[in-house]
Amino acid sequence: MTSDAPEPSTDAALRELFDHDDRVPLVYWRAFSGARTAVLLAGGVAVLAFVTGLSHLSQGPVEGTGPLAQFVRPGVLSAVPIVGVLVAFLLAVAAAGLGRRLRLAWYATVALLPVVAALPLVTAEATDALLFVLSVLTLPLVVRNREQFDRPLDLGPFQTAAIVSLLAVQVYGTVGAYVLREQYTGIETWTDAFYYIVVTGTTVGYGDATPTTQLSKLFTLSVLIIGTAAFGAAFGSLLVPAIEDRITSAFGDMNASQLSLLEDHVVVLGHGDLTEPLLNELGPTTDVVVITPDAETAAALGDRDVNVLTADPTDRESLLDANVGAAGGVVVATDDDARDVLAVLAVRQIAPDVRLVAAATDQRHADKLEDVGADRVISPAVIGGRLLGRSVLGDPDPLLADEDGDPTSS
Numbered sequence: 001m002t003s004d005a006p007e008p009s010t011d012a013a014l015r016e017l018f019d020h021d022d023r024v025p026l027v028y029w030r031a032f033s034g035a036r037t038a039v040l041l042a043g044g045v046a047v048l049a050f051v052t053g054l055s056h057l058s059q060g061p062v063e064g065t066g067p068l069a070q071f072v073r074p075g076v077l078s079a080v081p082i083v084g085v086l087v088a089f090l091l092a093v094a095a096a097g098l099g100r101r102l103r104l105a106w107y108a109t110v111a112l113l114p115v116v117a118a119l120p121l122v123t124a125e126a127t128d129a130l131l132f133v134l135s136v137l138t139l140p141l142v143v144r145n146r147e148q149f150d151r152p153l154d155l156g157p158f159q160t161a162a163i164v165s166l167l168a169v170q171v172y173g174t175v176g177a178y179v180l181r182e183q184y185t186g187i188e189t190w191t192d193a194f195y196y197i198v199v200t201g202t203t204v205g206y207g208d209a210t211p212t213t214q215l216s217k218l219f220t221l222s223v224l225i226i227g228t229a230a231f232g233a234a235f236g237s238l239l240v241p242a243i244e245d246r247i248t249s250a251f252g253d254m255n256a257s258q259l260s261l262l263e264d265h266v267v268v269l270g271h272g273d274l275t276e277p278l279l280n281e282l283g284p285t286t287d288v289v290v291i292t293p294d295a296e297t298a299a300a301l302g303d304r305d306v307n308v309l310t311a312d313p314t315d316r317e318s319l320l321d322a323n324v325g326a327a328g329g330v331v332v333a334t335d336d337d338a339r340d341v342l343a344v345l346a347v348r349q350i351a352p353d354v355r356l357v358a359a360a361t362d363q364r365h366a367d368k369l370e371d372v373g374a375d376r377v378i379s380p381a382v383i384g385g386r387l388l389g390r391s392v393l394g395d396p397d398p399l400l401a402d403e404d405g406d407p408t409s410s
Helices: 006-018 035-059 080-099 103-123 126-144 157-179 190-201 214-250 256-260 275-282 295-303 316-321 337-350 363-371 380-392
Strands: 266-269 288-292 307-310 329-332 356-359 376-378
Touching (some): 035 126, 080 103, 157 214, 190 214, 266 275, 288 295, 295 307, 316 337, 329 337, 337 363, 363 376
Parallel strands (some): 266 288, 329 356, 356 376
């Protein structure tokens, strides 16, 4: 009886060591089904749809032997390749918007992917099979990552006014040209009217539709002046921010599209002597984004290929730009405990569940950082003092190592 007594404790110890309830997945599907994969697949579908549309255009009229061809008018069937190229272009724009995590781009992608998937069911070409399969697989992945695309379309007042004015000019011109179609040569349908306004507003002017009366000439002149101004304003308002992003990247900052694609990264708020070893520790294995208000520090970090954002670490907008909501963890270490408290509060408002570690410059402020939401507070002064004490007493510590990586001893 006494010889069998140790067995239960031995079995319990073995179970504790080797029997775990947590399952280790063979493949981490989240790494292949995240927002970044959805963006890449949407872009791939756009490219493949564009190539497929060009292929159909080069082959001549589409026969339309697919199951959906019976629902398409014979006159419209010939326009299917053109529709495919147009939808591919729109999907490419939507995929670019997905790269910036825009909610509007998500809606556009969800609407366009079924159209792309339907086109092969009209043509029934063997070369369209890959396009159908890829678009069908991409749609549920985009829907699954819906919460990741939550950024509103942030347009300034001038950009909004320019785009609205451009659309208003197109409506004004199309309706006016159709109403005055009897005073033009070459305008009979709404399509003719829209075509005429586009080639007029873009100053292409093919000459296949011309005004024949004084009224139609004055109307065309008004469309030409207003349309050219609206087109230039809209184009400039959208182009200038893109140029600013490129200039910002040249000075070390990541642009919004690059930051928005990061997932499970670590956001470091502040930079100094404490965070420098942190970057060396995390850099090889983890994406890191540093937010610092110091432009010189940001430029130096950019030269070292460190992802950096020159901004206030306590500002909500800078945290949104760093995509804190999708981060795997946040480190708050601005060397100012008061600023650290504000940074912790700002992070918790955006990402209540993200792992947040703060560094307290003064140990007396550690409890305050915990009270406002830090999961763990580290005091470098306390840790350094303890290690110094162990070292002076001759107690080797694995945290104190020489250049060869062996623990130091006295």
